[in-house]
Amino acid sequence: MADVNDLTEDSPKNLSRRNVIAGAAWGAPIVLGVGLAPTVAASTSKDMNAVVVTQAPSVGNSRVQGTIYLWYAAVFYDANLWAHDPCPDTAQVTWEVVVKNALGEEAGTLVKRTDVLAKWGTGAANSGSVTGLPAGGYSVVCRILSVVYNPNPVSGVTFKTTNSPSKSSSITVI
Numbered sequence: 282m283a284d285v286n287d288l289t290e291d292s293p294k295n296l297s298r299r300n301v302i303a304g305a306a307w308g309a310p311i312v313l314g315v316g317l318a319p320t321v322a323a324s325t326s327k328d329m330n331a332v333v334v335t336q337a338p339s340v341g342n343s344r345v346q347g348t349i350y351l352w353y354a355a356v357f358y359d360a361n362l363w364a365h366d367p368c369p370d371t372a373q374v375t376w377e378v379v380v381k382n383a384l385g386e387e388a389g390t391l392v393k394r395t396d397v398l399a400k401w402g403t404g405a406a407n408s409g410s411v412t413g414l415p416a417g418g419y420s421v422v423c424r425i426l427s428v429v430y431n432p433n434p435v436s437g438v439t440f441k442t443t444n445s446p447s448k449s450s451s452i453t454v455i
Contacts, residue, residue, distance in 0.1 A: 326439040337450040351391040351409040360400035369430035422449040
């Protein structure tokens with residue numbers, strides 16, 4: 282059996298202070314790296330159309346020449362679409378309803394607004410008009426311009442909406 286005095290510095294059984302400190306120094310970065318991995322892995326992003334245009338805008342001309350009236354348009358924050366709990370409490374939505382001519386060029390804006398919607402909340406507009414339009418066919422488009430969620434991020438998840446579909450209706454101006 283070997284005596285403690287028989288162990289050399291290079292021996293694996295040597296428990297000198299130098300070997301213990303060297304082993305701890307090499308092991309520390311690995312332990313730190315493992316500790317950071319779950320935090321980095323938990324940081325994700327969700328891009329979803331959780332704020333949507335509820336329907337095609339309701340419009341009319343009330344038999345007034347060259348005029349389109351907005352009767353109703355709305356946007357809705359459907360927090361269920363996130364499939365993540367918790368999710369942001371509110372969505373600040375900038376949206377508009379515009380009139381486009383037969384060439385697809387914007388001929389006027391019926392309404393442009395920014396609403397702060399709570400979960401399952403609706404922002405609605407029921408007035409606005411564009412006048413001085415030449416007779417012909419037009420489309421009226423309700424579209425979301427931007428959405429900012431608050432709070433954000435929530436539990437390490439960043440929420441965003443980058444491409445919310447618009448909805449449109451058609452009208453003939455006399």
